[in-house]
Amino acid sequence: MRSASTIASTAPALGPERWPLLRAAAFVALGWLALSWPWLSGRATVPWDAKAHFQAQLQFLADSLHRGEAPFWNPFVFAGQPQIADPQSLIFSPPHLLLALLDSSPSLQATDGVALGMLLLGGFAILLLFRDRGWHWGGAVVAALSFAFGCSAAWRIQHTGQVLSLAYLPLAWWALERALDRRSLAYGLLAGVVAGFMVLGRDQVALIGVYLLAGVVLHRWTSAARPLASARASIAPLAAGTVGGILVVGLPLVMTALLAGDSNRPEIDYEGAARGSLHPASLLTAFAANLFGTDGPLVDFWGPPSPAWGPVDLFLARNMGDVYFGAIPLIAILAMGVAGRAFAAREIRFTLAATALLLLYALGRYTPAFALLFHLPGANLYRRPADATFVIGALAAILAGYAVHRLLSGSLAKLSPSKVATGAALIAGGLAACVATAWAKDRLGAAASPLAIAVASLAGAAVLLWGAARTVPRRPTLAVALLTLGLVADLAISNGPNESTALPSAVYDVLRADSRNPTIALLKQRLAATAAPDRRDRVELAGVDFHWPNASMVHRLDNTLGYNPVRLDLYSRATGAQDHVALPSQRTFSPLMPGYRSRLADLLGLRLIVTRGDVAEIDPALQPGDLNEIARTVDGRIYENPRALPRVLFAAEARKADFEALLANGRWPDFDPTRTVLLQDAPIAKPLALGPAGKVEIRRYANTQVVVSAASATGGYVVLNDVWHPWWFAEVDGQPAPLLRANVIFRAVLVPPGEHEVRFVFRPLDGAWDELNSRIQGH
Template structure:
């Protein structure tokens, strides 16, 4: 049907009936290529580094260990003194492949997490193969598309960004299911497409958002371009309705949880100027032809592309904030040459069957270029765009669209249905190719990095010869009816090309031994010491916290792996109240990233003591991080290979029983860092409202004991001879509730950032429990009441 997001097979076929499409053989060929290109990671020789290990692997390990210990993974006490995982889009709780791994393995190693990520790209690639089969496009085109999708552009160079890679994979799955839903007017495929789209948007990242816009645009274009748009619209309504229902079932609750959390988090809205700092520089487009032109795969000092000190020294400041791997567009030389030559110069991308995808790719490219195109300012007004700071993230979706276009153009060439080139077109294609190489050489010479660019330039020339020869050979075989032989030749060419140009690099593959501290069975000396010391100081009312600061990029979330209560961590999304109170930032890999706040100006502060921050491990002497420290404020207890380890002897217990209360202005305390005169948290608790009355009488000693401390439940035994307040020095968050002797009681926000509850005279049992869905229900109800006040 012509009302599918990708139109049906073209009408340039021969009069002979087509041979059966070799689905199984093409899929096996793609799987073989995938295995060859994935083997460095699957073998364990290297692992996907950076965020994939520093952020996401600890999340997977926490999820797995929680499930196998019978605990809920919805809250973790192991980073930022407590964090709501259920609302964190990067916690992997709602990611089927990673959740399945967590169910199967209590301690998944790096190959499990790497395999899940690479496997998700394989699933997306195979879905694109099925799109080609549905349209009867040449099997070799399907192979080129699939390998280019899975190992090209951002999918290869930014595979460490786990959430975005998962969103990209779901985009391909949704595209297949949505195409079938509309082609066949199938509500089943529509519902399945909705489920896949729901999992895509659960990534809650910019790749997912752009994927939704692209899919919506393709649907609208398909209906508008149908021979009979009105019947096409009617036939599409039921599949689309079921798709909406499927997506709603999957995504509504998690997205609402994140939306409500975002209101109390540190996450800002990004303005147009701020987003522009994450734009793709036009000079980066040369990497579509010459992979690693700017030295992105090697040592950081070799990188000379935009933005880099070398580039800005020659051309001036760019005010861009992109990592070196964020501008890589290389998809394989074959698809990019066909897109430019056959697709653009000869006009094949304007054919009815593909023009909607061509327009989508152009719009996504305009978006990726950000402030370098006037169109970005218009696209920036689309809902949701102002939550994200990097237009260059669009390279994920752009890579997928160009992969499809490249595969389609391969189909045209191998079936001899591509437009016949005129002399001027051949001349223009050669001129564009030479101009690109000339621009690359000029830039490298101008910046003074020609010696770095020589190898990529020579590699590109050799690949050009390889690709040209392979395409001629494949075309000859295809026209003789040996379609699978042609597919094998192009698959082998793509594997060699992508292995050489997009293979393991410093951005995508580092020795697994570098991340030993993130293994559940790690024997790391610093971690072992912290485990011993926190066990030594544990008591009936104590559960001491640690801090890992300025050691290395992958250290902050190590506490998630090893079950250590950490005051910091690595996450761009944190509770805003906690960040304001403690100065906690997204990361603390470098010593200068440990910033303090008015309320916690130093490790020698009352808030640090109240947090129970007992042990601090730093990559440099702690005085280089905290300039306010005086001799004796902290006691150095060890010097390990990675860290200096200190003890804070003033750290308070996790649970306290106090018999005095007073009202205080929490906003003023946060702003000034000044506690009320004479405030002692061992005797008095502060509330932001008038405190409930307590029984009068002489003070008598009481006690509070931690009976059980889980992830989402804390059980305390209390003995309060004259009543009082139990203060739990865990972060206050409104989704926590409290019960006293099984009866729901008011949870009180205490001492600015902690939790408290009033307890009666005598013995009682206090149960703090995390109930995010109840919290979401009440939060929505409160917003409805505010939006619809009762009449006066």
């Protein structure tokens, strides 16, 4: 009797010229349209990070471009951020950049369409992979739809950056295999460019994708009859790919690396990463998608890390543990791939091994393997090994599609009664584990409906697979249509819109540029009333709602806070700013800024504070009269800080100060910031005499350029209360001038007596080059 691997090698294969690519693409496109329609129609929108973070990023990008401004510095969150170095800024995402160029106010639907469209692109790339390997197009359709709407691609679609990285992966894989097969420089270059776009996400999915592509190359070398000859033949296409990748990602990657070094999270330690491990019980959701109540109200969720599991010390959102990728794919993997020994074939072993390795990585602290894998270069930059479920879903889709290929092509060894029993036992065992877990957690009632749906889905999938196998010899298109309809229906029911992936668009009205939100309107009105030549007051949106912190990017409000996991470390240390401030408890302070009644709050020009309830919930140290409540709206209360200082000041004298000591103890010296500036290194031989105050006015304020006019009889310092960063430069009357770090976190420029024009210019290329050279020389 022939082995499975022998059967696979002699199975009939269609060459690319006979493979029905257009038919397969039509099936995938129709399935994609049906599954995407709830979002494309506007009935719902992808919530959470997709809107609270990425919608705001996209709006800032579009608005900046249509205003004719460079989007490289963002003044509207955290008192200023180097946007060009932010891996989540979308500046380097081709589809988002195109959308931003076409539309100054991208709609929620358009943003969702980009994410879903990228998943469709990834699905089409899966078809190309299957076609080049001669695998049955029915298996390719199953793999493509499971890839796009299974596992984390469905349950975590709100993580836009990771979705983009995932979508590029199959296309890079296909181009890489073509480059190696054909020794093609053109395909090598294409593989490098696409992989570069994948790496532009600068997230963990991209990192895993790079390792996967490297694994493809190593597998080719080691499995070749002549490994050294295979390696030599691949040098030219791999070199072309390297060049393509560097051209795309080199500059952004360097900038992000420099930002990481100056940020609040230059690296993650082992314990920090281990808290993002995938709990082993989460794998049960491969059998029953909503086993733990993931798609309902948070109070009903009982999976890890909910209170039902006790102190598991995991830091994961509930949808991060759902890995359902379809009943047809699950049966294909367990019954045909494992029990039927389809995975014994050499042509699928790499994918199988990669899936197993990534499962060990995703489980993190629950296996000893993670302690070793965590030492891989780049692993310590990310805090969730569970993010590997994005790529696990893609690999599982390919495994399932391969098993379906073996079934439909007639190359699957006959399933003996023992193999059928083994496959049935594996599936029944998974369902039994679901029941046992629900029993142990006293949640049988809550799990009854998801388990019933799972049993029905699996039974229907088994019937469809059996029917497709019998139909395919005579009517192959009908056989594939049956599988497509069954898989689409299954994914629509189990992975369809839910509280984790779809909310009413009205929830995010405040993130629309044309929103008529009364709170935003009132903020703009009050800021206009306090506007002056030297003033540009800031606001703080704290504890209003999850999607509010970055609303300032949409409405051009200078915000002292925002929503971003990566912030300048200097600013975080000075102000206590955290990733997010959806709840009052998330607004923490620091020694230098112990509350709203503080010198740093005044220097920031923090005029208006918006919060859901009483501001004393955030800052209990406030005394009567420290802040004035000026309004209440449907969103919360608005408070005014009457002591907010102008954005630009003129200081006639400078004093030295130890900024590190100030950050640590918060003890400001006794000085008047409207007359005196504190400098770490005063660039003058002797102190300037204290004379009459100079006059300063902001002539132009743009993202990457601030123009100030200054006039004084004695000379002194123009102090701009914007965050200092080494990529900002200064000019006085068109000539370069030293940009000084002032009052711990701000900027200052020394000017001589008389009238002068001072320009603050953000030059990220020059700044990054200087900083890179400095770090290299420092080492």
